Amino acid sequence: MxxxxxxxxxxxxxxxxxxxxxxxxTEKVPTAETCGRILATDVVAQTHLPGFARSTMDGYAVRAAATFGASESSPAYLEITDTVQMGMAAQAPVGNGQAAGIATGGMLPEGADAVVMLEHAAKLDETALEVYKSVAPGANVVAADEDVAAGQKMLAAGSRIRPQEMGLMAALGMETIRVFxxxxxxxxxxxxxxxxxxxxxxxxxxxxxxxxxxxxxxxxxxxxxxxxxxxxxxxxxxxxxxxxxxxxxxxxxxxxxxxxxxxxxxxxxxxxxxxxxxxxxxxxxxxxxxxxxxxxxxxxxxxxxxxxxxxxxxxxxxxxxxxxxxSGNALSYRQHDRITAELTRNLSSVQGRTDYVRARIVEDQGRFYAEPIPGPSGLIRTLVEADGLIEIDMNTEGLEKGETVFVTLLR
CATH class of the missing domain: 3.40.980.10 (MoaB/Mog-like domain)
Structure with missing residues (x-):
């Protein structure tokens, strides 16, 4: 040393x-161009998402209490009063003993608090419905603020925007956003x-x-x-x-x-x-x-x-x-993706310094192995062949074959 x-x-x-x-x-950019950028401001929801109670299944919007005790041997009988059109509010509320046809994503009618799945019901005619399984309040329904509540801080300044964050901003109606x-x-x-x-x-x-x-x-x-x-x-x-x-x-x-x-x-x-x-x-x-x-x-x-x-x-x-x-990235300290692997040969080191050893990852019968790539630091080939780096701590004299090591994946 x-x-x-x-x-x-x-x-x-x-x-x-x-x-x-x-x-x-910082600068303002269109939301469509923000993937990979770093937020320069918090994103606080101004509205609920989805903004109205929605069905998560094709079926019938009902008052859950009207189905209690329903079974195949003793079905509940309900009156079909409406069919909810996609993209529109229901024309009439759902009363006790009533049901409205609804598709996945449809807006729950006033008075309804659950959805009976299509396969758990059968139409006897245009207005009569048999229900073979009871539902609890809230079943097969997304509440108006279940995704996002108005006033909720959704994203923090300094975070990297991924496709899912782009989707959130679009859902909140944000056409532009300030980024670094x-x-x-x-x-x-x-x-x-x-x-x-x-x-x-x-x-x-x-x-x-x-x-x-x-x-x-x-x-x-x-x-x-x-x-x-x-x-x-x-x-x-x-x-x-x-x-x-x-x-x-x-x-x-x-x-x-x-x-x-x-x-x-x-x-x-x-x-x-x-x-x-x-x-x-x-x-x-x-x-x-x-x-x-x-x-x-x-x-x-x-x-x-x-x-x-x-x-x-x-x-x-x-x-x-x-x-x-x-770049404004508050999370730049995070480690890259890394995996655990079994070392295929001994690696020597010197105490007092941290060694980064280039290695390839080999998978065999469901197990990962880290193969160190020898060669001086002037060889570009050693980087081309490498999947990641094995870190040998400065207080460690080396690693032995068969040890489990972390391999930090190269970008």
Missing amino acids: TKEFFTATPVKQVFDRIVEFVPVG KKPVIGIISTGDELVEIGQTPVPGQIRDVNTYSLAGTVGQAGGIARTYGIVADRFDALRSTCTRALSETDMLLISGGSSVGTRDLTLEVIESLPDSQILFHGIPIRPGKPTILAKIGQKALWGLPGQIASAMVVFDRIVARFVGHI
Whole structure:
């Protein structure tokens, strides 16, 4: 274990810094365009839903007391006085000993408090009905406020809108809703060894993978990626691009240049920017230890490792929560979906750091197995093959084959 792991900022302290960054602004958007957006205001129902008592079955609206004691051997006899038309109120109330035909979703007539299912009754003629099973008050009926009551707080600001929340807002007649804007996240790739993906690399060069992978993760985290291409390892070039990007975005990611070395310009550039503050340089995790977080004015600037697996693991486990926070997402702290699986081989670790091991999930005869994927953090293949990450706690020396582990699914 190296001294750097002891001096690195623990992950909990990294997340403690999240409150130093403010969420982006808000905007009103049509309800039809809100899926995946973050609510900027509470949603309080102004009316009851469904707004009237409705039948949940095809059958007959009745007063329940008129059916008490009814059975196949001793049916109750009722008079059919009406048939409720869909989308319309009943023409007449239901009195004692009376019934009205009704379809699923129909409005319960005044006086009725239950619905006899169609299969529990039989028409003798156009006005006479036999009922073979008694019903209790409220049977096969949805009350006027059973779904939503007027004045009820249904959704909280800071929650993510899913299709079901869209449906709720539509049911409440909300044509537009105020949401947080999607934060614009700038991405800069640094390194003299990088070339554009349309170029053929010569020996010593590689294509710029990180710009594309990070842009995808930004989108999945709820942001809008704005890429600034490849910047050479030159102080003036990197500083100029950072200055421009910070003026156009809500957060900036610099991929590469965060490791300790003679060509590391990221810290020098960050420190030269107006109103800059290095919050930490180094997190005790693997991969991704040399990560930097700086605060430039009110914006976060991240120095991510250049190795693709390191950069994406750091984004997935650390940066994404910061993106969620400035997106207004009050629940961005929640874990991703994860499953339990049996580990297929031993995994070693070093106390004092948290290891994130890429793994594939294999199902065999109803059981899940986690197969660690070996390989250094510069291999994109290891991420393509991975379904998720196994976390080895910083106080654990390793995991043994056969242990049950949690696998946090990658986005």
